[in-house]
Amino acid sequence: MNCEVCELKELVVEQFEIREVLRCILHTIIFHRALGLVRPRDINCELFELTYVQCGVPEVEKEIEEKITEFISKISKHPNRRSHQVCLSFYETKDKQPAWFSSKTERVYWERWFINLQITNQRVNMKPNQTKVGFDPGEKLSSLEEKKLHRTALEASIRENLFQIIKFVNEKMDHLPHIPPNAEGISYPYEITILSSSESSLDMLKRMLQTGHQTTLS
Amino acid sequence: MAAHSDSGRTTEQIVSQFLSKALHAILAARIPYIHGPTPPPSRHPRKRDRWFHLALGDPPPALEHPSGLIPNGVMEPLVVDILLSPRDDPTMPEAIVERWVAQCEAPAPWSPLHSPAETSSNSFLVKRTYKKSIILLRSIYSVLRLLPAQRVFKMLCASNQSYNHDLTYRVSSFAEPFSRKEEAEFQYHCFAPVETQSGQLAVSVQYRPSLSQFNLEISSLLPPMLITDYVGSPAADPMRAFPSSPSERTGTRSSTSFPLRGSQHGQPSTSAPASAPVFFNRPHSWTGGPSEVPSNRAQHPNHPPTGSYRKPAFNFDEFKFSPPFYMSPTPSPPKFSGSYMQSPLRSETAPVSIPQSGSSKVKVLRSPNLSDPTRNFLPPPSPRSARTTDPSSQDSDSRSFRRPDGLRTSDGYSNMYGTPKGLKDGRDDSGRFSLSGSPRFTFSRSSSRISVPDDLDDPDFSYPFAVDDVDSSDSQARSNDGKEVSDFGHASSSHKSQDAAVGVLVHMLRTAAPLRDSTYSSQSSKSELQEEGLGSTSSFFMSRKASDALEELQSYKSIKEMLLSQSKGKLH
DSSP: OOOEEEEOOOEEEEGGGHHHHHHHHHHHHHHHHOOSBBOOEEEEOSSSSOEEEEOOOHHHHHHHHHHHHHHHHHHHHOTTOOEEEEEEEEEEEEEOOOOTTSOSEEEEEEEEEEEEEEEESOOOOOOTTOOOOOOOTTOOHHHHHHHHHHHHHHHHHHHHHHHHHHHHHHHOOTTOOOOOTTOBSOOSOEEEEEEOTTSOHHHHHHHHHHHOOOOOOO | OOOOSOHHHHHHHHHHHHHHHHHHHHHHHHSTTTTOSSOOOOOSOOHHHHGGGBOOOSOOGGGSSGGGGOTTOTTSOEEEEEEEEESSOTTSOOEEEEEEEEEEEOOOTTSGGGOTTOOTTHHHHHHHHHHHHHHHHHHHHHHHHHSTHHHHHHHHHHOSSOBSEEEEEEEESSOOOOOHHHHHHOEEEEOOOEEETTEEEEEEEEEOSOOGGGOOOBOOSSOOOOOOSOTTSTTOOTTOOOOOOHHHHHOOOOOSSOTTSOOEEOOOGGGOOSSSOOOOSSOOEEOSSOTHHHHHHTTGGGSOOOSSOOOOSSOHHHHHHHHHHHTOOOSSOOOTTSGGGHHHHHTTSOTTOOOSSTTOSOOSSOOSOTTOGGGGGSOOOOHHHHTOOOHHHHHHHHHOOOOTTOOOHHHHHHHHTTOHHHHHHHHHHHOOOBOSSSOOOOOOTTTOOOOOOGGGOOTTOOOTTSTTOHHHHHHHHHTTHHHHHHHHHTGGGOOSOHHHHHHHHHHHHHHSOOBOHHHHHHHHOHHHHHHHOHHHHHHHHHHSOHHHHHHHHHHHHHHHHHHHHHHHHHHO
8 A cells, every 4th residue: 555645844833833833734634534423623723813623532632732742842852953843644554464573463554744843933832731922021023023924924834734735635535545334533543753853754664664663642 | 324226326315415515514614603593502413414424513494405405416516605795885795705616527428437337336436435525525624714704704703793794605506607807806726526426526616815805894883973962061961861773863774683793694494495496696694693583584585775774573773772872881970060960969068058948958057047137146056956957946956055064045145145153164165255355255166156247257267166176266366356346246237158157256256355354263263363462353454444345245235135136036
């Protein structure tokens, strides 16, 4: 099975915007790939004039929040690195021939999404519910205007990314596995991995194929 | 997913359900309160929700019969226009902000789908069609949230204010082509088509990338006007009712009677025939208000859009305009100099004012007999006597000087005219009398009843009702003995200010020299007299002239006569 890969356009974000941006993109992707019965929820972004859709599955929301928190903590340890990547992968589990010192099942990835972020003005923002950071009162008016411009540009980039996602999911459908009958919510297992900045997506694929050990969410 | 042996019918069912659900998703994301004032409660997904694995809830009333939307089958396109309609200006045309087109295009003759003989893969095709339809519907759902009209929808839904525009819709099977100019204003987004046995299921949307040209803003309930008769203004009549609603005055068309919600336009469910095409040349409206409204609003298609004010069955204008009027704040604090505020204050003016009528309830400081020409010569009643409202009690007050020791009028006279004994008894409370030079009556505030002419208004005079004026006024009065006596002689002819006169009189009395200094001295400082010897006493008498004494005597006599005459008058 071929693995479709979608590399999203890089987003330039500030530290405090990471959570909101990742929520928006991850939930949108999962909403289009959670082909079981869902009751969608509209979420209005706090930082942007955007509304995205969640699939309404609490477990998904929880896992995404945890992964975002993990991502933020990792990047805070590497303040000098600006480019980071989050990978959302969909796979299916297949049985394989049992062999010595190997698992009986394997994961076959049929789709991967790479979310590219460039972090600017890194500030620690560890709390899941903290999405806004107050401006330094000493900032000049020009910096406020710059931030406003940045916010507008980022909003447009996010919107562009979302349209890219929608276009991709509509065009690439043939590789999707069969939907399990009476599926509720998530129809395909997935995982979210945080790539180190020194590791590209290709390197990650190689690593995963060679090691055969997959990180799981739960 | 419904599995049927007849795959063609299944495909048609899929397409039909898809179009219905797409319409449901579009209207739910664009028309505020399409379900009514309260959204339907979330419940266990029904069979309808399970179509395409997307639970959208109950469809709006207009979509209760989805088959009616596509009367000619699934091959007819479904065109949904989302319009932005100005609320306050009926002359302004509606503007299409979005146009959704969903249709199942017949397959090309060379397409493998065109051949009915390929039945082995039909089930697979149906399954694939259904799976792709699921994703397509999800994409439509997401795109609806990304387009500019979503912001307008959120504003109309979230706010409890009315805006100058409404979002309405129009469903048809025919899309009126845009002009070239209009076409240039729109952007186009086309979803990837889903292959079906009936053809390709294609969905596209034309949308305006910006809605700033419509100036969507909160509509004001009242036209700007200058309020001249605000509460507290000189022209304000506190009892005047507020004017009628401005719509009645201006004759403008009211909004769609929902000041708190944006209105929506669509065909009421009651008039939606199952087989009639859902194509309206003119959308009509229903709103998310009270239950009476939809039935009332259904009449709106019969009402021509005129500039006249149109009232619903129950007058929402009262709802709309009453809050500002009901809660009309006082723009400015009430001016206490206004006439309407004086009467309640009148009774609370300074104690020195004596009302002209005897009906005043305030008896703090009142002359008991205001019509008596000699009233100026009577001091105001004591505070204790002034609290009573009974005229009879006033008469008694006029005759009695209420004092802690119970001294009465007769006693007061005797006290005034030098009954040393009485004075002696109440000396500490009432003061002292003096025969030297000027009558100096010093009374306590509870006993003073002597009137003072108006022209004796001494700015330094302290009113008898003041608490601590006795000692302070004595030193000032002693230096004006002669003047006070002569002035007092003219007291009977003045009616200028009774309170001032009273005050002057009391001050004079207080500051007056004792009538019999020897007696007082003998009472208070007998030992001093004895020490000083008779010589000092005789020298005191010798310093005073006989004329002074005579003058004093005469003044005392006049006072006595006045008091007697007044008391006689009151007795009758």
